Amino acid sequence: MNTFSLTDPALSEKVEGLDEWESAVIDLFLNAANSFGLPKSYGQIYGLLFCRDQALSMDEVMDLLQISKGSASQGLRALRQLGAVSSTFSPGDRKERFVAEIRLRKLVSGFLREQADPHLEKGVARLKQIEGLLEGSGSKDSRIRGARRHEILSGWHRQMSRLLPWVKMIVGKSDRLPQKNKD
């Protein structure tokens, strides 16, 4: 299936199957991933797939981005978990192939589902823990102050919980004016 030998010396300079604009897009996503708290390699992988029309195999991702097997494997898995890439098995080929999800709404809601929602849930637990600690030690003054803070945090939690669904709705809906989109 592979038409050239794995040890072909002519291959050593075959790097850079990327157009300039593709490198720029990949770099853009690298930076974006960084500021979302995701590893740079995730951004690179997503960026590469975003640029391409056809699905790429893990090998191709490794070659084009010059990253290790481990990074490619872990990155693709995490991106699929986030809903940012999906994979297909073309029949008659054992390779799994990957494409980027390009609907912003899907990306955002996947990100929120995986990152924000868990934090909100842990928040509930934390608030209960603090509530418990309030009975314990400390002066009466401190306990009153603690109760106030607990209320504030509960309010924040409530507001954030209400915000997230709005975000999911607003993004991908082109404001609120109905407008053709191919979603």
Place this chain on the structure above:
Amino acid sequence: MNTFSLTDPALSEKVEGLDEWESAVIDLFLNAANSFGLPKSYGQIYGLLFCRDQALSMDEVMDLLQISKGSASQGLRALRQLGAVSSTFSPGDRKERFVAEIRLRKLVSGFLREQADPHLEKGVARLKQIEGLLEGSGSKDSRIRGARRHEILSGWHRQMSRLLPWVKMIVGKSDRLPQKNKD
């Protein structure tokens, strides 16, 4: 003004001026800071100030959290920059004292202003750069594909730009029903 000597040996065990619930709240913010991509110490500092009614000096922050001068100084400066803490100079005292901003809307809008807005601006530059690169090298096919991707990215940028104002509005407004708030 300071009633005890700086070298008072009785002070060496005076650590832990924190109630249990305060430690829990500080830990909560430590984790929150982490997931927002901010250093843990920023979270600790904010958490401590959040717990307290009176403004604290940098020294007090250092002592109570057991962090270094450098961390305290940088953390407080960054938090002020984010609008998460504000400082006052009480007359007759040379120390600067800090309090936490507890209005969620202020916190969110400060965060967005400092973190999201700059990225959107850099995004514009990046898009223009890609646009330029599209003229350059690559097959005609590639250039068409690149132009498509550029459109998609522009659309995303537009949507994110529209989203942020909504977030700033929704948070702190208790849904959209008018309701008394002391902002």
Place this chain on the structure above:
DNA sequence: CAGTTTGTTCAAAAAATCTTGAACAAGCAT
């Protein structure tokens, strides 16, 4: 079944990030 191909895992190396503390600057008080 032995040999391939494909993908995962994880411990160790590399890289990025955060923290520390000593040196420094600025301003007040004596």
Place this chain on the structure above:
DNA sequence: ATGCTTGTTCAAGATTTTTTGAACAAACTG
């Protein structure tokens, strides 16, 4: 001015996170 207090800076050290690649498992192939 001299000494004290307060706060900043930044290079070096500590810590955390990410990447690598070799060993492994699974599934197909001939």
